Amino acid sequence: MERNLDLATRRCAVAIVLMAYYRGEAHLASSLSVIDGLIAVLNFVDKGESSSKHRIFLSKGHAAPALYAALAEFGIIEPEELLTFNTPMTRLGIHPSRTLLPEVEYSSGSLGHGLAIAAGVALGNRLRGNDSFAFAVLGDGETNEGSIWEGAMFAANQNLTNLVVLVDHNKVQSVARYEEVAGGYSIANKFKAFGWEAITLPGNNVNLIFEELNRFSNESQRIKPLAIILDSTAGARVSCMENQVLWHYRRPNDQEFDLAMRELDAANIAPDLLEIFS
Ligand SMILES: Cc1ncc(C[n+]2csc(CCOP(=O)(O)OP(=O)(O)O)c2C)c(N)n1
Numbered sequence: 001m002e003r004n005l006d007l008a009t010r011r012c013a014v015a016i017v018l019m020a021y022y023r024g025e026a027h028l029a030s031s032l033s034v035i036d037g038l039i040a041v042l043n044f045v046d047k048g049e050s051s052s053k054h055r056i057f058l059s060k061g062h063a064a065p066a067l068y069a070a071l072a073e074f075g076i077i078e079p080e081e082l083l084t085f086n087t088p089m090t091r092l093g094i095h096p097s098r099t100l101l102p103e104v105e106y107s108s109g110s111l112g113h114g115l116a117i118a119a120g121v122a123l124g125n126r127l128r129g130n131d132s133f134a135f136a137v138l139g140d141g142e143t144n145e146g147s148i149w150e151g152a153m154f155a156a157n158q159n160l161t162n163l164v165v166l167v168d169h170n171k172v173q174s175v176a177r178y179e180e181v182a183g184g185y186s187i188a189n190k191f192k193a194f195g196w197e198a199i200t201l202p203g204n205n206v207n208l209i210f211e212e213l214n215r216f217s218n219e220s221q222r223i224k225p226l227a228i229i230l231d232s233t234a235g236a237r238v239s240c241m242e243n244q245v246l247w248h249y250r251r252p253n254d255q256e257f258d259l260a261m262r263e264l265d266a267a268n269i270a271p272d273l274l275e276i277f278s
Contacts, residue, residue: 010265028241030066035069042070053125063168115136115155122155133163141173164225170236196227199227
């Protein structure tokens with residue numbers, strides 16, 4: 001099925017804000033920045049005959065609301081389940097749990113592990129003659145972790161051409177800006193130095209990201225693992241939340257919520273989601 005990816009992404013943004021507003025605090029800015037990347041990867045995984053074999057590892061597990069919203073948008077979980085986010089006994093916790101929700105590839109939240117896990121899966125795929133891909137979705141602050149670069153070194157040394165890492169470069173990390181903590185180094189250049197192919201894309205343009213995934217998967221001469229640096233905006237699409245450290249983990253107040261719903265055009269694009277949460 002041909003999906004309107006831009007619409008899907010904007011509907012997910014609505015779902016993310018609804019979860020944060022109705023179910024207490026959430027990693028809002030982190031979820032809004034990464035939603036385009038997640039939707040693009042999920043759409044890639046969802047299309048074609050070998051769809052079920054590709055696997056996505058959300059390494060920045062605190063962006064769980066984005067993952068849950070995307071799973072609901074793709075009909076993998078019921079949208080009504082989003083209502084249970086961050087409530088007792090829910091399957092949709094602040095961080096994703098594979099034990100509770102088998103649709104999730106691994107229980108994440110402790111940063112720094114997704115790249116190495118995806119690299120292991122990619123190697124396993126190759127050893128079994130399975131031509132599917134492993135994707136890891138990372139935060140930019142997460143690349144401060146040494147384990148990321150151990151995994152990157154391993155993946156390049158193994159020529160894991162079936163491994164794709166997306167780095168959500170939203171320039172904010174928890175209580176500081178990326179540059180304050182990590183300096184002005186280019187993440188793309190770091191991956192290149194580790195023997196990867198690396199490209200930078202506008203991080204909140206789902207169609208461009210999806211096109212690039214297709215290009216890479218069709219490329220017959222792939223010789224390196226691929227890092228896609230998503231030049232994204234923290235809190236994307238909601239003006240009062242964009243590019244601010246404050247919104248890493250927070251609940252919108254009534255005015256902020258109303259503004260977000262207006263700016264996202266929620267009444268027109270997601271009346272079903274508003275109905276669920278009303
Ligand atoms: C190993 C580990 N250390 C610290 C944390 C606490 N923590 C949660 S989110 C976060 C910031 C991550 O920043 P970034 O990767 O840039 O993601 P963003 O929130 O910007 O999407 C930190 C340090 C954690 N989850 N895991």
